[in-house]
Amino acid sequence: MSVVLPGAALPKNTPDPVTPRTVPHRGGDVNPSVEALRAQFGATIGRHDVTWGETTVWIDATKVREIALWLRDDPTQQYDYLVDVTAVEHRDAAMPLEMVWHVRSLPYRRFLRIKAALDPNAELEVPSIEPVYKSANWLEREVYDMFGVRFGGHSDLRRILLWESYAEGFPLRKDFPLRGRFSRSEQLTQALAANPEAPYSMEELSVADAFHELPADMRERLLRVKAGG
Amino acid sequence: MATTTRTVEVELATQTMSPTGEVFRMPLTANDAGFVMPIDLAPGTEPDMGSERMLINIGPQHPATHGVLRLVLELDGETVIRCVPHIGYLHCGFEKIGEYRQYNQIIPWTDREDYLNSMGNNVAYALSAERLFGIEITPRCTVLRVIAMELSRIISHLVWLGTTAIDLGAFTPFLWTFQERETVYNLWESWVGARLTTSATRIGGMAADLPSGWIDGLKGFLRSLPKTLDETDRMLTRNGIWVGRTVGLGIMTASEAINYGLSGPMLRASGVAYDVRKDVPYLDYETYDWDIAVGTKGDVYDRYLVRMEEMRQSVRIIEQAVARLPDGPINVDDPRVILPAKIKATSEMESMIHHFKLVMEGPRPPIGECYVATESPKGEKGYYLVSDGTSKPVRWRIRPPAFVNLSAISKMAEGHLLSDVIAINASIDIVMGEIDR
Numbered sequence: 001m002s003v004v005l006p007g008a009a010l011p012k013n014t015p016d017p018v019t020p021r022t023v024p025h026r027g028g029d030v031n032p033s034v035e036a037l038r039a040q041f042g043a044t045i046g047r048h049d050v051t052w053g054e055t056t057v058w059i060d061a062t063k064v065r066e067i068a069l070w071l072r073d074d075p076t077q078q079y080d081y082l083v084d085v086t087a088v089e090h091r092d093a094a095m096p097l098e099m100v101w102h103v104r105s106l107p108y109r110r111f112l113r114i115k116a117a118l119d120p121n122a123e124l125e126v127p128s129i130e131p132v133y134k135s136a137n138w139l140e141r142e143v144y145d146m147f148g149v150r151f152g153g154h155s156d157l158r159r160i161l162l163w164e165s166y167a168e169g170f171p172l173r174k175d176f177p178l179r180g181r182f183s184r185s186e187q188l189t190q191a192l193a194a195n196p197e198a199p200y201s202m203e204e205l206s207v208a209d210a211f212h213e214l215p216a217d218m219r220e221r222l223l224r225v226k227a228g229g
Numbered sequence: 230m231a232t233t234t235r236t237v238e239v240e241l242a243t244q245t246m247s248p249t250g251e252v253f254r255m256p257l258t259a260n261d262a263g264f265v266m267p268i269d270l271a272p273g274t275e276p277d278m279g280s281e282r283m284l285i286n287i288g289p290q291h292p293a294t295h296g297v298l299r300l301v302l303e304l305d306g307e308t309v310i311r312c313v314p315h316i317g318y319l320h321c322g323f324e325k326i327g328e329y330r331q332y333n334q335i336i337p338w339t340d341r342e343d344y345l346n347s348m349g350n351n352v353a354y355a356l357s358a359e360r361l362f363g364i365e366i367t368p369r370c371t372v373l374r375v376i377a378m379e380l381s382r383i384i385s386h387l388v389w390l391g392t393t394a395i396d397l398g399a400f401t402p403f404l405w406t407f408q409e410r411e412t413v414y415n416l417w418e419s420w421v422g423a424r425l426t427t428s429a430t431r432i433g434g435m436a437a438d439l440p441s442g443w444i445d446g447l448k449g450f451l452r453s454l455p456k457t458l459d460e461t462d463r464m465l466t467r468n469g470i471w472v473g474r475t476v477g478l479g480i481m482t483a484s485e486a487i488n489y490g491l492s493g494p495m496l497r498a499s500g501v502a503y504d505v506r507k508d509v510p511y512l513d514y515e516t517y518d519w520d521i522a523v524g525t526k527g528d529v530y531d532r533y534l535v536r537m538e539e540m541r542q543s544v545r546i547i548e549q550a551v552a553r554l555p556d557g558p559i560n561v562d563d564p565r566v567i568l569p570a571k572i573k574a575t576s577e578m579e580s581m582i583h584h585f586k587l588v589m590e591g592p593r594p595p596i597g598e599c600y601v602a603t604e605s606p607k608g609e610k611g612y613y614l615v616s617d618g619t620s621k622p623v624r625w626r627i628r629p630p631a632f633v634n635l636s637a638i639s640k641m642a643e644g645h646l647l648s649d650v651i652a653i654n655a656s657i658d659i660v661m662g663e664i665d666r
Contacts, residue, residue: 133488
């Protein structure tokens, strides 16, 4: 296996990157990938801006998988590294909920922030980019867990940090109170009533032959937990 | 750029005892394909169990899971067919809490996510917030932060080394590495007053300047650490058991590692020379003379080699930083974020009002957003901050390297033996505080 050097696609005499100095608040060099995206996808690409030296480009949420695939595979882009998937909901309820993807091109040493606006009052759904970047698997699960955004085509969209029967909603939404929706006594009651076998998903238990040999009442309890009771 | 070459010249033999009590050396063989130990088993002693699969639960309360990770494994015999990780046992909603805190009040939370690297997180968060405020820190503060980050990297790797050695059956390196780590915690304590939860940075500077004699203590540590590393190296690198339990496990190729979003030593062990300090530099890292440690195979053994080399490179960086440490202020001269001197705040009306407003209302950045990545011991740790112009962020997002690295454990563990899962899991260097946040 040979060593993969970042910046390999840049011209030979490109200077090494340096610590940025006096980064302007607005304006500055626009990431050239924005123009390339416009040329490729046309009206799917919305406005762009440069804030603190980072380019943000707005896209149509439904096209994110095609755009990600093109950005990854086009030889002039090579955004091979998905840094982060997250979402932002503003305090101003009139503003849309934003999906944020941070992608990085190791060969070109570029960083791009891709954003898409979602209506927070409607069903939140965007295509999953897990088929493009494997790292999106858990990152998208976390966004689903925290914001309730559903990712179409995700292989295993479950809650990840919270437990599967968590019923209070999506904690990072702005309408979610800091202390949670349920009172402390309600949370305690639920915790005490929780089933110790609940942490196993049915899928996990079904692979074990032992499940069928469990006492009938335990099996029934597990099925009940799965059904949400 | 240095590449960690992989020449494992191991005299593979282990001292063992025959049933009759004679001590003899049993030959072991190690090669890249894995660990082969010739054992003569009389045929038919093991009954064929058929294809019945077993479900094994490891954790969450298990010392080898380095915190509260839970792995559900589906086994065929001893081979892992499927590995399903469950996380979230430490989830406390840091990102939610951050939306209710002023920018400086978030710093204590950064201590508590990746708690082995609290100083590094403090610096990383402060860099991100300073970008959002448009602040340039002073030269002395820059160098102090480099020292803080690299020392933090060393102690995090030392904990990784010691605990991983314990996982794989070697107890002694744990004592050596924790002794070294203790020195650094003493240094932290004399600098900022805390050992684990340092909260050392402030937006625009540091909580405190170095106390007198601190650099001498640091130099003493820089002299003793390489000896400990050499000893550990002698103990482990060519040790037959160590090699046998790490070589060829959990291999990630370079393209897989990139696609799975691995970062830090995990990515570099797979042969990708990506280091945030070189590729997206901060704190003038480009002006220091140091090399990236890169592996060739991407297995558990390479991750060990990469981390060992990174500690040595960190020593190099700290030595250069100590040599160039300039005098001068540690805080920027910017009344938007820096409190007035205590003596002024108690004697002048304007300074008192200034102090009051900064503490009660908090500094306000302009509307905007930024993502600043740093190289934490676990990988690319970034803080994404979104501001709406008020004194509390709209969104405080931690890009958790260990979370993304851990998401590849199913890929790495499947097909290996149950006992290898422990080594693979240890090689990820997880800290559940950061993963669950």
